[in-house]
Amino acid sequence: MNNANELALPAAGQSPSVSQPPNPAAVRSKRRRASLLRAITLGSALPVLVLALWQLAGNLGWIDAFFLPTPAAIFESLWNLIASGKMATHLGISIGRAAAGFALGGSLGLILGLLTGFSRKSEIFLDPTVQMLRMIPHLAIAPLIILWFGFGETSKVLIIAKGAFFPLYVNTFLGIRSVDKKLFEVSRVLQYNRVQQIIKLIIPSSLPNLLMGLRLSLAVSWLGLVVAELIGSQSGVGFLINLAKQSSLTEQIFVGVLVFAVVGMMVDLFVRSLERRLLKWRDSYKG
Amino acid sequence: MSDHARLYRHDPPAPVHGSESLVPEPAAGQRQRVSPGGAGAGIWRKSLGTFAAGAVLPVSLLVLWQVLGDLGYISELLFPTPLRIAEAFAHLAGSGDLGGHVRISLVRAAAGFALGGALGLAFGILVGVFRISERVLDPSIQMVRMIPHLAVAPLFVLWFGIGESSKILLIAKGAFFPLYIQTYLGIRGVDNKWFEVTRVLGFTRIQQIFRLVIPSSLPHIFLGIRLSLGLAWLGLVVAEIMGSTSGIGYLMTDARQFSKTATVFVCIVLFAVIGKAADAAVRLMERRLLKWNDSYEG
Numbered sequence: 075m076n077n078a079n080e081l082a083l084p085a086a087g088q089s090p091s092v093s094q095p096p097n098p099a100a101v102r103s104k105r106r107r108a109s110l111l112r113a114i115t116l117g118s119a120l121p122v123l124v125l126a127l128w129q130l131a132g133n134l135g136w137i138d139a140f141f142l143p144t145p146a147a148i149f150e151s152l153w154n155l156i157a158s159g160k161m162a163t164h165l166g167i168s169i170g171r172a173a174a175g176f177a178l179g180g181s182l183g184l185i186l187g188l189l190t191g192f193s194r195k196s197e198i199f200l201d202p203t204v205q206m207l208r209m210i211p212h213l214a215i216a217p218l219i220i221l222w223f224g225f226g227e228t229s230k231v232l233i234i235a236k237g238a239f240f241p242l243y244v245n246t247f248l249g250i251r252s253v254d255k256k257l258f259e260v261s262r263v264l265q266y267n268r269v270q271q272i273i274k275l276i277i278p279s280s281l282p283n284l285l286m287g288l289r290l291s292l293a294v295s296w297l298g299l300v301v302a303e304l305i306g307s308q309s310g311v312g313f314l315i316n317l318a319k320q321s322s323l324t325e326q327i328f329v330g331v332l333v334f335a336v337v338g339m340m341v342d343l344f345v346r347s348l349e350r351r352l353l354k355w356r357d358s359y360k361g
Numbered sequence: 362m363s364d365h366a367r368l369y370r371h372d373p374p375a376p377v378h379g380s381e382s383l384v385p386e387p388a389a390g391q392r393q394r395v396s397p398g399g400a401g402a403g404i405w406r407k408s409l410g411t412f413a414a415g416a417v418l419p420v421s422l423l424v425l426w427q428v429l430g431d432l433g434y435i436s437e438l439l440f441p442t443p444l445r446i447a448e449a450f451a452h453l454a455g456s457g458d459l460g461g462h463v464r465i466s467l468v469r470a471a472a473g474f475a476l477g478g479a480l481g482l483a484f485g486i487l488v489g490v491f492r493i494s495e496r497v498l499d500p501s502i503q504m505v506r507m508i509p510h511l512a513v514a515p516l517f518v519l520w521f522g523i524g525e526s527s528k529i530l531l532i533a534k535g536a537f538f539p540l541y542i543q544t545y546l547g548i549r550g551v552d553n554k555w556f557e558v559t560r561v562l563g564f565t566r567i568q569q570i571f572r573l574v575i576p577s578s579l580p581h582i583f584l585g586i587r588l589s590l591g592l593a594w595l596g597l598v599v600a601e602i603m604g605s606t607s608g609i610g611y612l613m614t615d616a617r618q619f620s621k622t623a624t625v626f627v628c629i630v631l632f633a634v635i636g637k638a639a640d641a642a643v644r645l646m647e648r649r650l651l652k653w654n655d656s657y658e659g
Contacts, residue, residue, distance in 0.1 A: 203419050209632055209633045209635075211598040215629075334507055357552060
């Protein structure tokens, strides 16, 4: 949001206090900042309220600390983990795994989605199999993958990739199949060849769905960490949660959940801002 | 048939029938795209053909698997051959337990899907139509979406006890999000131009919702239903991991404890087949309700 016009220097000889006519770019960016602030306030209203009630209920003794640790206790546990440096290590490892799994599964999902979207023949052959694979639970496939690929990083990345594959596949397919036939007829009138059709019609038209698939894929890769790190793992945030589960450290479970939620949110917000930028041309209902 | 569809049909328009039928009955002299054995038989033959084509890949994989297993290339422990799995399945089905487990799992998944899905649809519509509710509710919902199932499972059991409610709530938590997101996406994807048309036609708010927003977002909502159903089904395993003595998920975890790999595979196959059947049912309904959708078919 850098506007060179914001640095409207006063003309030579004029004192800076002389009021300049309102610079439209400056007004726009100020308005954007105000609306961002308002968005953040509105968005955090509900979580803050819940947190406050939670802490209050804990302090008043309405909730058993074992069942539901107060936010204060959770933050204390989080702080300990951060201070000892353990959180950073685990987080780094987890992010690396999730990224690798997402890259693998996501790109496969995209490619296969494009293939089945474009060609009805490949849809008929490939789609039923893919749908059946989609219905196999993570937890079922995880031990099998570990059995086949050992305890190393490969099996973890593969488990995450399995999860990341499907949202991108399904959404890419839907995106391509949602393109209105009328637009195809227009492209025929304009005498587009196949490549032009793909680049100028199908891809922009299916971009909203593609980006949604991207968001969902990222979310699933991130969440898949817990399953991937369930067995035979000594590091990562998922491992922390599983360790806490076994040792009944409820606060640590919450810390892990909190870290998951926050990092996941940040990644999601990043993709949404990407979405907003790439889809500015869209003229659709805004509520 | 709507004017729109009639304009864009490639065949000459058929005489208007009383109601839409799934099988396109060709008018006299109309070019037929299906076999001349009559439109009804042709459609069945075509869908059978599609089904067969879809089964080519899995069947050939199964055959390959069996052959490799028999030739000893794959260890029996890691990878029981399809015949062994079928044997284990017959054994389980014969003992009568399997039916009970499947039924309980189906009921749990259905209940969780109904709860989570309905809430997801309701919230999706609320957030999609009213911008202010999006600002307030969406960030919190996105944060909850980022909480892993497996991490929350013990917490749910802790709070709601070992009974059915914790399982159904866990499944509902999973089923909520796809429908929520897809409904939101569908509603926000409605082109503003259509809204302007409704304004020209003088639609009231209610008419706008029922005649524009809902039909327009139906493809997305159906995708959301399919995904929600899938997640509800998959969530069973996580839900049945703790304190459960019935259900396919329990059967699978139990078999894994005792290294009964064949049973594990039977459960996996059951998951895949039942899940695919449910998915196919929803797609069939989707095809029927979305016949007016005039979009690219590959």
